[in-house]
Amino acid sequence: MSDLAPDPVSCMDADFEHNTKANAARRRFLQRIGVMGVSALTASSLPMNVSRGGSLLAADIGSSAASDEPVSGVSSERRWGLLIDTSKCSAGCDACVRGCHEEHGIGVSGNDHTDAQWIRKIDLEDNDSGETMSLPVMCQHCETAPCVDVCPTGASFKRADGVVLVNKHTCIGCRYCMLACPYKARSYIHEPVTDQLSRAPRGKGTVESCTLCVHRIDDGQNLQPACAVACRKDAHSAIVFGDLNNPDSEISKSIREHDAKQVRADLQLNTAVRYTGL
Amino acid sequence: MNSTVRYIAFKPRNVSYYCVILLCLLTMISGGYCAYMMEVSGHIITGMNNHVAWGLPHVFAVGLIVTASGVLNGATCASVLGMEVYKPVARLSVVLASSTLLGGLTVLVLDLGRPDRLLLAFTHHNFGSIFTWNIFLYTGLLLICVVYLWMMMEKRFNRQVTTIGLAALVWRIVLTSGTGAIFGLLTGKNIIDTALMAMLFVVLSLVLGTAALVLVTILLKHWQSTQVDDELQKAFNRMQLLFLLVLGIFSIVYHLINVYARQDLYVPLFTLTGGLTTMFSVVYVLTGLLVPLGITLYLLKKPGGIYKQIASSIMSLTGGFLLLYIVIIGSQNQAKILFPGKTVLASRFGDGGFPAYVPSVWEWGVGLGGVAFSFFIFLLLIRVFALIPESQPSTVSKLI
Ligand code: SF4
């Protein structure tokens, strides 16, 4: 049951109020997803050359399931997000990182600077109080995502439900999104990848980042992202996943209760990943 | 007026000319091999990583592209501003600009993670991205150069040269500003950063372009065993002095503004960011600004020192590329501040700091290969078409 997401109800949360402009933008994305869906269908009929990273499409993981699964369908009525409770997150624990690697078939070569870093643990000390804390940092799934803005081919895109993804078919590996992301959440695939999992296609020469386990979201089983599951299994439960647009969801309630913050809120990116105790 | 200058194809028989061609070919082949290795093995063999995603190839690519824009200044000065002294080198200027631009674009493409998907950049656009605009600006300038050259060479179109020259002038200013904006439009940067970076690139392109044009003109004259015309040499020197002065002022203003806004996510110019960047900052100020400024000032009083002009041009070129290294690598070579007011105790991904970027031999190969490719194309074009003014021992004013 720990794998279950809170029941989503479509309502607006004052904290995440979306104006008309945002809705229009979402509609545009929705249309784009439609187009992507068509290309995904076309792509799925093509032979996949996984080792060369030939026909890899992150978008099709999401959009295919979206069409026949009304509960988990991609809709702007939802905005998926994460809440990290830093008081529950333990220094030295990297269960979430291992969970993510396992889920997406990410290997570790030992070079931390070229290995994929979809999620990383950071231990911090407050300069004034000396208080220490530990927390995971992953793609913050920004509402106004700089990576999406700068991508020349539109390979970086945001789904209607706020999940920011990379279309592996149209990413040319220019890496501008890496420069643009203020959270250093994007990883470039520096070497050929083998033993990939069909749910997480990856390819040398393209860029990737946390997908919020979009394949699990779209599975229709109300599954939670692998990091949240791993954290809960390790008895920390520091990561809560849910619908930020639903004021009654566990995540929205906790955000309100604990006055959760965004990392670098000053950048005004309206991130979907929030932190308490920061 | 162009009709009074006789243009010829460039076919020298010097040994050094053939040596340079051979050197270009060898460097191009090595560059091609390096690019192939980067494609097969991935960027793991380079010094780039997830912190410094744009490395030395970008410095070369951007350097060549902005140089191309600056080189074109020679032609636009002649056709738009009516500066007669530059008319003999107008065709040279356009053809050098085109070949340099081509070299820069080649490096840019070869450094992509998926160069095989190049066409995608033309079929899938995100017009909200400055990068997309630049793709069109670069290819557009190439097209303008071709038309510009054609109109210069076709007598019946000579009257339209001013119009196309004006288009080239506007286009190249937008192009260099756009290239600067790639670095100035990142999140965390403010509007002043963007504007300053765009202007810095415009001035830098003029410094680099003038230096490249001076060196090429001198080299071609050397291969023809004649002297560089005094008037042209003086005009080039005045131009260099002016652009170097403006670049110096911009560098200082940019630095001061960034130091003032230190809370920024990105480094100010000349901040000690470790590794080569620090050294380059010092070297840039000395050899890229102060010494060439001194030389050009000296030549203003005592004109004629051809070797001094060569030295100041080489230094300006080197300095300009170092400045690009500082801007491109320096802005990535330090940890982005995610948690202001907090100290990073541990992170597997260098949030508290990471090893400085050191370019690999493969990156040098691709970058230098691009430079060689540019020069090779240039030599090839001037050999095939009548693009260089027939050499005369007289002054330029008699030539035009
Ligand atoms: S955190 Fe970075 S990669 Fe993720 S949406 Fe924001 S800018 Fe894009």
Ligand code: SF4
């Ligand atoms: S690396 Fe790929 S996703 Fe990133 S900006 Fe370039 S094309 Fe877009």
